[in-house]
Amino acid sequence: MTDRKERISRRGFLKTAAAAGAALAISPAWNNVQATTRAVSGNKPASGGDAKAATVTAHRTLGTGQAAFEVSALGFGVMGMTYNRSWHPDKAQCIRLLHEAMDRGVTLFDTAIIYGPLNNELLAGEALGEFHGKVNVTTKFGHEVIDGKATGRQDSRPATIRRYCEESLKRLRTDCIPMFYQHRFDPNTPVEDVAGTISDLIKEGKVLHWGMCEVSAATIRKAHVICPLTAIQSEYHLMHREVEKNGVLDVCRELGIGFVPYSPMNRGFLGGDLNEYTQFDPNNDNRTTLPRFTPEAMRANYRIVNVLQRFGRERGMTAAQLALGWLLQKEPWIVPIPGTTKLSHLEGNLRTLDFTLSTEEWKQLEDEVSAIPITGDRYNAEQQKQVGF
Numbered sequence: 433m434t435d436r437k438e439r440i441s442r443r444g445f446l447k448t449a450a451a452a453g454a455a456l457a458i459s460p461a462w463n464n465v466q467a468t469t470r471a472v473s474g475n476k477p478a479s480g481g482d483a484k485a486a487t488v489t490a491h492r493t494l495g496t497g498q499a500a501f502e503v504s505a506l507g508f509g510v511m512g513m514t515y516n517r518s519w520h521p522d523k524a525q526c527i528r529l530l531h532e533a534m535d536r537g538v539t540l541f542d543t544a545i546i547y548g549p550l551n552n553e554l555l556a557g558e559a560l561g562e563f564h565g566k567v568n569v570t571t572k573f574g575h576e577v578i579d580g581k582a583t584g585r586q587d588s589r590p591a592t593i594r595r596y597c598e599e600s601l602k603r604l605r606t607d608c609i610p611m612f613y614q615h616r617f618d619p620n621t622p623v624e625d626v627a628g629t630i631s632d633l634i635k636e637g638k639v640l641h642w643g644m645c646e647v648s649a650a651t652i653r654k655a656h657v658i659c660p661l662t663a664i665q666s667e668y669h670l671m672h673r674e675v676e677k678n679g680v681l682d683v684c685r686e687l688g689i690g691f692v693p694y695s696p697m698n699r700g701f702l703g704g705d706l707n708e709y710t711q712f713d714p715n716n717d718n719r720t721t722l723p724r725f726t727p728e729a730m731r732a733n734y735r736i737v738n739v740l741q742r743f744g745r746e747r748g749m750t751a752a753q754l755a756l757g758w759l760l761q762k763e764p765w766i767v768p769i770p771g772t773t774k775l776s777h778l779e780g781n782l783r784t785l786d787f788t789l790s791t792e793e794w795k796q797l798e799d800e801v802s803a804i805p806i807t808g809d810r811y812n813a814e815q816q817k818q819v820g821f
């Protein structure tokens with residue numbers, strides 16, 4: 433209890449400090465961002481010598497009209513705290529880090545039923561459930577989970593969505609899911625039925641907004657007509673730019689739908705801490721199944737990290753900050769959700785918003801990275817079959 437009081441008073445302090453800070457000089461690219469930005473972080477880049485904890489006060493709006501959802505410009509991916517990322521600290525430390533992120537202004541936290549399964553939602557609920565309304569824990573349905581185990585099948589039938597919704601509400605310790613995503617397309621359930629079910633759940637007050645992951649532009653159009661989408665969540669980062677080519681970003685722009693890039697640092701690779709010698713836990717890390725994470729692929733692809741590190745050295749930025757900043761400058765309706773288990777990484781990632789690069793500099797970085805051929809596909813054949821419908 434004392435802990436929480438301290439947290440809340442510290443939070444007030446951080447807010448005041450941020451509000452008092454001067455707005456940063458923004459380059460043309462970041463001016464676009466300002467259009468939907470409520471406030472800009474008052475912290476200065478590392479070179480400015482500001483010793484305050486990094487906070488995010490910049491907000492972005494995902495979706496438009498009734499589907500509009502205002503969130504912090506950077507979110508937090510909770511998945512890796514229990515699932516798919518090999519190593520994580522104990523629950524108490526994870527909860528402390530989630531509270532730290534909240535104290536520092538993060539209002540968008542991302543989980544899913546399949547993560548664990550279930551234990552990631554349980555963690556998010558235990559840490560953040562009591563702060564419902566101040567922060568948003570978004571979650572995802574679709575992957576079938578029976579008796580706490582993943583079956584590998586999809587199930588987005590209306591009755592299942594309703595059941596998953598009730599169960600997620602309990603695990604997240606809330607009475608309304610701020611955003612409910614369909615995690616993967618279900619070939620056996622028409623998208624119109626999925627959208628219709630979500631529309632009913634929104635009317636009933638159990639869900640506030642909805643989104644879809646890894647779907648095609650055509651599916652987005654069909655779904656949006658029935659129930660306006662707030663966000664599409666698909667993989668997007670400097671090493672995987674498919675959504676620029678397959679019409680997904682175009683349709684989001686056209687229809688006013690937000691975009692949440694998942695794995696914004698390519699599952700940590702772009703942060704530079706992983707290399708060909710990294711040993712993943714085969715029981716709790718999907719990177720062991722991804723062609724891009726074999727030792728050979730990581731050795732070849734490390735040239736990309738080298739580019740980021742060299743580019744960053746001249747600007748006082750880390751490779752991770754460049755990976756996140758590149759996404760943020762793409763569109764003002766993009767909100768990345770990096771995951772971490774470390775306070776130092778949270779601190780650095782939030783400071784991404786303090787840096788100013790010109791459009792030309794981002795282009796130079798993008799061109800240098802694009803010139804390097806990428807070794808290994810992002811997914812194996814089985815995983816690839818589940819995306820792009």
Ligand SMILES: NC(=O)c1ccc[n+]([C@@H]2O[C@H](COP(=O)([O-])OP(=O)(O)OC[C@H]3O[C@@H](n4cnc5c(N)ncnc54)[C@H](OP(=O)(O)O)[C@@H]3O)[C@@H](O)[C@H]2O)c1
Nearest residue numbers: 509510511694695696697698699700703752770771772773
């Ligand atoms: N919709 C979907 O299908 C889908 C799929 C995958 C993921 N997601 C969502 O996206 C979120 C993020 O994805 P992700 O975890 O796959 O990838 P990510 O955010 O690209 O990378 C996370 C990894 O990067 C490391 N990291 C974080 N900050 C760093 C920094 N500053 N420097 C170096 N390394 C850093 C973390 O390790 P440390 O713990 O050591 O910091 C962590 O293992 C997930 O939590 C999940 O919510 C959604």
